[in-house]
Amino acid sequence: xxxxxxxxxxxxxxxxxxxxxxxxxxxxxxxxxxxxxxxxxxxxxxxxxxxxxxxxxxxxxxxxxxxxxxxxxxxxxxxxxxxxxxxxxxxxxxxxxxxxxxxxxxxxxxxxxxxxxxxxxxxxxxxxxxxxxxxxxxxxxxxxxxxxxxxxxxxxxxxxxxxxxxxxxxxxxxxxxxxxxxxxxxxxxxxxxxxxxxxxxxxxxxxxxxxxxxxxxxxxxxxxxxxxxxxxxxxxxxxxxxxxxxxxxxxxxxxxxxxxxxxxxxxxxxxxxxxxxxxxxxxxxxxxxxxxxxxxxxxxxxxxxxxxxxxxxxxxxxxxxxxxxxxxxxxxxxxxxxxxxxxxxxxxxxxxxxxxxxxxxxxxxxxxxxxxxxxxxxxxxxxxxxxxxxxxxxxxxxxxxxxxxxxxxxxxxxxxxxxxxxxxxxxxxxxxxxxxxxxxxxxxxxxxxxxxxxxxxxxxxxxxxxxxxxxxxxxxxxxxxxxxxxxxxxxxxxxxxxxxxxxxxxxxxxxxxxxxxxxxxxxxxxxxxxxxxxxxxxxxxxxxxxxxxxxxxxxxxxxxxxxxxxxxxxxxxxxxxxxxxxxxxxx
RNA sequence: GCCCCCGUAGCUCAGCGGAUAGAGCACCGGCCUCCGGAGCCGGGAGCGCAGGUUCGAGUCCUGCCGGGGGCGCCA
Numbered sequence: 171x172x173x174x175x176x177x178x179x180x181x182x183x184x185x186x187x188x189x190x191x192x193x194x195x196x197x198x199x200x201x202x203x204x205x206x207x208x209x210x211x212x213x214x215x216x217x218x219x220x221x222x223x224x225x226x227x228x229x230x231x232x233x234x235x236x237x238x239x240x241x242x243x244x245x246x247x248x249x250x251x252x253x254x255x256x257x258x259x260x261x262x263x264x265x266x267x268x269x270x271x272x273x274x275x276x277x278x279x280x281x282x283x284x285x286x287x288x289x290x291x292x293x294x295x296x297x298x299x300x301x302x303x304x305x306x307x308x309x310x311x312x313x314x315x316x317x318x319x320x321x322x323x324x325x326x327x328x329x330x331x332x333x334x335x336x337x338x339x340x341x342x343x344x345x346x347x348x349x350x351x352x353x354x355x356x357x358x359x360x361x362x363x364x365x366x367x368x369x370x371x372x373x374x375x376x377x378x379x380x381x382x383x384x385x386x387x388x389x390x391x392x393x394x395x396x397x398x399x400x401x402x403x404x405x406x407x408x409x410x411x412x413x414x415x416x417x418x419x420x421x422x423x424x425x426x427x428x429x430x431x432x433x434x435x436x437x438x439x440x441x442x443x444x445x446x447x448x449x450x451x452x453x454x455x456x457x458x459x460x461x462x463x464x465x466x467x468x469x470x471x472x473x474x475x476x477x478x479x480x481x482x483x484x485x486x487x488x489x490x491x492x493x494x495x496x497x498x499x500x501x502x503x504x505x506x507x508x509x510x511x512x513x514x515x516x517x518x519x520x521x522x523x524x525x526x527x528x529x530x531x532x533x534x535x536x537x538x539x540x541x542x543x544x545x546x547x548x549x550x551x552x553x554x555x556x557x558x559x560x561x562x563x564x565x566x567x568x569x570x571x572x573x574x575x576x577x578x579x580x581x582x583x584x585x586x587x588x589x590x591x592x593x594x595x596x597x598x599x600x601x602x603x604x605x606x607x608x609x610x611x612x613x614x615x616x617x618x619x620x621x622x623x624x625x626x627x628x629x630x631x632x633x634x635x636x637x638x639x640x641x642x643x644x645x646x647x648x649x650x651x652x653x654x655x656x657x658x659x660x661x662x663x664x665x666x667x668x669x670x671x672x673x674x675x676x677x678x679x680x681x682x683x684x685x686x687x688x689x690x691x692x693x694x695x696x697x698x699x700x701x702x703x704x705x706x707x708x709x710x711x712x713x714x715x716x717x718x719x720x721x722x723x724x725x726x727x728x729x730x731x732x733x734x735x736x737x738x739x740x741x742x743x744x745x746x747x748x749x750x751x752x753x754x755x756x757x
Numbered sequence: 758g759c760c761c762c763c764g765u766a767g768c769u770c771a772g773c774g775g776a777u778a779g780a781g782c783a784c785c786g787g788c789c790u791c792c793g794g795a796g797c798c799g800g801g802a803g804c805g806c807a808g809g810u811u812c813g814a815g816u817c818c819u820g821c822c823g824g825g826g827g828c829g830c831c832a
């Protein structure tokens with residue numbers, strides 16, 4: 171089932187084609203009608219005709235009588251479209267019957283690599299990892315729902331010079347002690363201890379340097395210790411991911427070390443392509459369009475003057491691997507905005523080397539920073555970065571407090587109370603992160619994100635829980651509804667009758683679901699889905715205020731509204747699910 | 758110095774080249790024997806500045822101002 175907007179757009183397209191093939195109808199939601207087509211204005215210019223005439227010609231040519239009850243030219247040449255209630259009713263029934271809620275899988279599925287989260291071994295996950303992990307997770311879920319073949323990649327920082335000192339520190343304190351420290355998640359303590367030995371002790375520093383060489387040369391004992399660090403760190407990351415409720419697993423880890431064997435090939439092939447330049451001892455590529463502070467060409471250093479490979483080499487190897495081995499046609503990098511230039515340089519070098527063929531798209535899904543109330547990077551009072559687990563635990567604990575304050579937790583047992591607090595707290599943090607345009611910085615504010623009012627996770631979860639509450643009550647009133655269960659009520663889709671303005675508004679709102687997901691995926695912007703869901707929730711509450719469901723005037727209306735409201739709950743739950751946010755039955 | 762991102766209501770944010778720039782919070786005023794008031798209805802208040810492109814600019818271009826970030830061997 172094509173969406174309402176898509177259907178209208180299609181019909182208008184044929185009308186526009188009669189005037190000039192390929193001209194865009196520019197269909198948009200309207201505050202004066204349900205939709206408006208603005209394409210006539212631009213087309214008039216190209217045809218050298220009056221906009222109003224063009225609009226009239228479009229209206230005359232368009233076959234819309236089965237979809238619209240009113241089509242009129244307005245203003246300078248807008249075409250306002252009011253869809254017929256019968257069409258809304260028909261479409262909502264179809265949607266309610268569909269287990270995919272009208273969301274069609276992509277016509278040509280792609281294999282999409284999404285790289286996100288990327289914590290560093292033996293380093294604590296902090297708020298900086300929050301956005302990448304949460305945004306990447308939502309993108310994976312949405313892409314997957316549209317039928318794309320999603321390959322998640324967690325580019326864990328598991329290689330490089332710091333590992334010399336980390337391994338020496340591990341050797342010093344003994345593996346058992348190290349494992350004990352790492353397994354309880356005290357990665358910061360471990361890292362800092364290694365760091366301070368490195369800074370204070372010249373002998374340790376020298377051992378560390380030698381250890382790096384041993385690591386790179388594949389010394390078995392060194393590699394074994396390295397694996398201890400990596401494995402226990404990943405175990406810890408998994409705990410954080412479980413708490414956060416994201417899809418990442420061990421299978422998605424493709425750390426920097428994975429690409430080690432490919433690095434010489436990267437350099438050799440760049441050289442063979444004549445792109446490599448030796449500059450101040452380092453092997454560089456100079457992509458077009460990048461300059462440094464002196465205005466000189468800016469290099470991408472692939473091999474350092476000491477012979478070691480730079481991270482650019484790894485990033486280039488990644489691109490090749492994803493294109494050649496993973497066979498991906500779309501690469502998404504969920505990485506902070508500050509790394510924009512580095513990534514753009516890598517992409518450009520990959521293009522110059524012919525590693526990014528036509529048909530493969532690559533996109534930096536950039537995001538801004540998380541700011542504190544003072545509008546500076548969020549930090550603890552001590553000035554250190556905030557541990558992600560601490561932040562998540564606080565979210566859950568604050569959510570539990572909020573529930574207790576409202577007195578809504580009385581009829582929940584301890585287990586459910588805890589589960590709901592978790593869903594609310596984590597949901598609040600995720601929604602706050604996802605609902606803002608990702609490229610902007612956003613201000614982290616506990617009170618606002620945990621509020622049950624306004625554009626928040628808890629508000630959406632509440633709208634969902636209220637609907638579920640209707641069904642619980644309906645079940646006690648009339649066991650037949652209970653037997654039907656929630657999802658099977660959708661089979662009563664044929665009961666849906668759109669009669670009141672509020673029902674119509676809710677119906678139209680529901681019908682925007684599919685395109686909301688498509689828009690969000692197209693722009694790699696979960697915030698677009700957030701905005702849709704929030705709009706639907708507010709439309710629902712208006713409906714709910716004015717259209718009694720259980721106390722509907724007659725049985726037919728009651729059944730219709732139950733089905734309508736059930737569909738709303740499904741959209742809210744599924745939509746939140748695509749954002750990685752749980753929708754509890756009650757709260 | 759060069760490059761990138763951001764600047765919309767008191768605050769936090771939406772706005773895909775189109776009509777009168779929208780929400781939420783806060784504030785003010787209404788509503789309600791309310792299926793979960795964690796509600797509903799209404800009100801005031803805004804596009805950093807200056808040019809330009811366009812029939813039409815918050816949106817595109819240029820310059821300036823303000824904030825953040827980046828700028829060769831860390832990742």
